[in-house]
Amino acid sequence: MLFVLTQSFNCALIQYSVESRNIEVISRGNLAEKGTGEKRERPFPIFLGSDSKFIALMLYDNVIKVIPLVTKADSLFPI
Numbered sequence: 902m903l904f905v906l907t908q909s910f911n912c913a914l915i916q917y918s919v920e921s922r923n924i925e926v927i928s929r930g931n932l933a934e935k936g937t938g939e940k941r942e943r944p945f946p947i948f949l950g951s952d953s954k955f956i957a958l959m960l961y962d963n964v965i966k967v968i969p970l971v972t973k974a975d976s977l978f979p980i
Contacts, residue, residue: 902927902970904956906945909933914970928968938962 903915910933916925938961948957956968 904968906932906947906958910960912968914968932958932960932966934961934964938964 903917905913905915909931911929911931913929914927916927917923918925940961941959946959949955950957950970954969954971956970958966958968960966
């Protein structure tokens with residue numbers, strides 16, 4: 902999987918399948934907050950969970966975004 906984050910906080914989670922030789926966009930969206938805190942300076946702190954089940958980002962002061970990376974079978978929070 903590849904997580905892409907643009908300067909305007911648009912993001913995409915892209916996956917490559919070796920078996921089917923396909924690239925698939927798993928999820929996409931915008932992580933910008935309206936009226937919440939000040940933007941942090943780049944580079945942004947980005948953390949991958951130890952079990953690779955989530956990405957946590959701190960794009961604004963005092964705001965942490967958590968993006969689950971689990972499949973439907975693994976959790977209550979499917980992608």
